[in-house]
Amino acid sequence: MYDVVVIGAGIIGTSIARELSKYEAKVLVLEKANDIANGTTMANSAIVHSGYDPVPGTKKAEFNVKGNLMYPQICKELDVPFKSIGSITIALTDEDVETLNELEERSKINGVPVQRLTREEILEREPNVNKEVKAGLLAPTAGIVGPWELAIACMENAMENGVELVLNNKVEEIEKTETGFRITTNEGIYEAKVVINCAGVYADELNAKVHGEEFAIKPKSGEYFVLDKRSGNIVNSVIFPCPAKKSKGVLVIPTVHGNTLLGPTSTPIEDKEGNETTKEGLDYVRDQVGRMVENIPFGNVIRSFTGLRATADRGDFIIEESKKCPGFINVAGIESPGLTAAPAIALEVEGLVKGILNDLKPNKNFNPYRNRVIHFEELPVEEKGEIIKENPQYGNIICRCEKITEGEIVDCIHRKGGATTVKGVKKRVRPGTGRCQGGFCEPRVVEILARELGKNMDEIVYDGPESRILIGRTKK
Numbered sequence: 219m220y221d222v223v224v225i226g227a228g229i230i231g232t233s234i235a236r237e238l239s240k241y242e243a244k245v246l247v248l249e250k251a252n253d254i255a256n257g258t259t260m261a262n263s264a265i266v267h268s269g270y271d272p273v274p275g276t277k278k279a280e281f282n283v284k285g286n287l288m289y290p291q292i293c294k295e296l297d298v299p300f301k302s303i304g305s306i307t308i309a310l311t312d313e314d315v316e317t318l319n320e321l322e323e324r325s326k327i328n329g330v331p332v333q334r335l336t337r338e339e340i341l342e343r344e345p346n347v348n349k350e351v352k353a354g355l356l357a358p359t360a361g362i363v364g365p366w367e368l369a370i371a372c373m374e375n376a377m378e379n380g381v382e383l384v385l386n387n388k389v390e391e392i393e394k395t396e397t398g399f400r401i402t403t404n405e406g407i408y409e410a411k412v413v414i415n416c417a418g419v420y421a422d423e424l425n426a427k428v429h430g431e432e433f434a435i436k437p438k439s440g441e442y443f444v445l446d447k448r449s450g451n452i453v454n455s456v457i458f459p460c461p462a463k464k465s466k467g468v469l470v471i472p473t474v475h476g477n478t479l480l481g482p483t484s485t486p487i488e489d490k491e492g493n494e495t496t497k498e499g500l501d502y503v504r505d506q507v508g509r510m511v512e513n514i515p516f517g518n519v520i521r522s523f524t525g526l527r528a529t530a531d532r533g534d535f536i537i538e539e540s541k542k543c544p545g546f547i548n549v550a551g552i553e554s555p556g557l558t559a560a561p562a563i564a565l566e567v568e569g570l571v572k573g574i575l576n577d578l579k580p581n582k583n584f585n586p587y588r589n590r591v592i593h594f595e596e597l598p599v600e601e602k603g604e605i606i607k608e609n610p611q612y613g614n615i616i617c618r619c620e621k622i623t624e625g626e627i628v629d630c631i632h633r634k635g636g637a638t639t640v641k642g643v644k645k646r647v648r649p650g651t652g653r654c655q656g657g658f659c660e661p662r663v664v665e666i667l668a669r670e671l672g673k674n675m676d677e678i679v680y681d682g683p684e685s686r687i688l689i690g691r692t693k694k
Contacts, residue, residue, distance in 0.1 A: 219409045220246045221575055223401060225389055225424060226416035227251075228259040229365060230552050232372035233564040234414060238571065239379035241578045246408060247373065247381060248401070250388035252682050253642045254635055255369035257418050259557075260645070261493070261525025262440070263471055263479060264365050265456055267555040268305065268357035270325035270332055271466065277535040279328050281559035281566070286359055288561040295586045296371035298364055299474035305360035305456035306340060308510060309353045314460040318355050321461075325357075332357050344453055346513050360456055364474050365557050366645045370635065375588045377634035379581060386683065389417075392427045398545060399428075412574050414547045414567060419490045419528045421536075421550035430540035430548065434531040437490050438553070440482025441499035444521040445514075446653050447476035452514060459510055466554065468506035470514075475620075475648065480507045480514070482525065493524045520653055527553040537563060539570050547571070592629065595621040616666070617659040619652020624666060631670045638671060640664060641681040664688070 222238055224231045227249035238245045251257070266289050272279035293300035309315045318334070325332040335354040340347055377383060387403040398411040417424045422435040445452070452470065459467035471479040483499045500522055507514060530536055530551025540546045547570055549563060556563075572578055594602065594612055605625075606613040612625035630637050630646035637643040640650070643663050650656030650663070664687060668675040676688040 219397065219411065220244045221410070221578075222246070222412045222414060222571060223248060223399070223408055223410035224414045224416055225401075226257075226418060226421075227254045227369070227373060227383065227385075228257050228416065228418055229255065229369040229372070229557055229560045230549055230563060231414070231416035232369045232376065233560040234416065234549070234567050235376040235381045236372040236379075237564040237568045239376040239381045240568075240581055240584045242581050243575070243578055245376075245381045246410070247376075247383045248387045248389065248403065248408070249383070249385050252386055252639060252679070253637075253645070254373045254383070254385075255366035255645065256681070258526055258528065259369045260366050261442075261523055262365055262527075262557060263442075263469060263482060263554070264362055264473060265305070265469075265471060265555075265557070266300070266302075266361040266363050267558045268330050268332070268360040269328050269555070269558070270321060270330040270355075270357055271461060272328065272555065274324060274327040277537060278555060278559070281535065281537075281562040282555040283328055283330060284562035284565075285555075285559040289361065289363065289558070292561055293363065293368070296368065296375060296588045297591045298368045298371050300361060300363045301474055302359065302361040303455050303472060304356055304358045305458055306335065306344065307355045307357075307458040307460060308340065308347060308351050309460055310348060310351060310509065312352070315353055317460040318353055321355055325355075330357065331359060344455065344457065344511075346452055346511050347457065348510055348512060356455075362456065362472060362474050363557070370646060371588055374634045375586070378588070379584050383635050389424060389427075392424070392546075394428060394543060412545050412547065412571055414549060414571075416549045418552075419526055421528060421548065422530075425540070425546075425548055425550065428540065428543040428546050430543050430546055433536060433548075433550065435528050435551065436531065437487055437492070438527045438529050439485045439487050439492060439499075439524050440527060441485075441495050441503060441524045442479055442481030442522060443500065443503060443516070443519050444523070445478040445480070446518040446520045448653070449478055449515050449518045452478050453511060457510055459506070468503050470507055470511045475651070477520075480504075484527075486529075487526075490526070493526060495522045495524050499524075520655060529553050535559070535563070537566055537570075539574070545574055589633070592626060594623045594626055616662045617649035617652065619654055619659075620648045622647050622649045622659075627663065627666050628670055631667065638667070639679050639681055639685075640667070640687065643667065660687075
């Protein structure tokens, strides 16, 4: 019997797991995919929003503002890339200027500092912005982060502090029992006193299994371009258009690793696995960003992708214990600004769990710091030399685009919740994210995975259990 089972290992589930690892509780995270952070967390805008935009009084506003303040310390503890670069919402029309006025008033209610910028001030900061810009709103506390890196780090730290993780376990049934819940997956049966539903776009279906308060998740797809880092600093801050009712609009976003993201669209869809890109969607992104920012080198696009957002029919985050099914906590509809809100949502859920399990005691051995991650390329020359002397694998470059070493790949495989797939390695230490997209380094990554996991090379998959890369030898 577990004290708590968390269903879903995205940024919300892993943040909650880490928070609960601060207590002497038996906690399990169940994930249907083959790795941590394989859903929405893997495909989003990677922005730490300041919090001026959400409607005052909503959970989105409350947890956005609280979460934003928590990011610098959490990313320091977990050794995750985070940069506080600010965001600028630009006005290109007189109507946009009126929207800026409304956002400025909203920022005061939400308690978020902003600064009004003139056309000249914007162009001094951002010379590639459309020269017809009329005004802008700077939010200096906005930032950017590695979202899947953060979720992986949260899970790793939670496991270091006693939390368990089980992958490839899709929940099929949840039954209320006298002592809590019986959870049946495709792989086994688990029992828990408390269940936390962090199932993303499937949260409504999971909730329906226990007949909780009804809500529906209607996914929206967001399509993006990724520009090669050789494109340089197209913008220095996150550039927003004035928001529309259906979304924050199409953005230009620097990333923590030096690339630029363009997107997303916001298209309601029915298919909860619908992550394909479309010509119409990408053409729309190209058109919209071209109105805001000049000189975008579309010839440097190295990838396009689609992410899904879990939009709830209530119009706000759902963070509550079910009254119909006590002990079952829904954390659902966590669309933007969910990434920013995640640390604060975890604290809120921690409070709900403590209210149900009254005898939780602090984990005296809790360590908030993750074991050091060596980012070899970022080190001074002298330190690189010392590390290579200690471990020669750090002197062997596997990914030439991103300059990732064999030592970094081996390390990410052997950590708690470590990589077991090509995509898993890519998410953790980035071989395959550069200009060639794995064209040169992927075979070497397969070799290293096979060697370190004690498997044959044809057993190594790209992502899911059936995504085979090799099917056999061509020569003996």
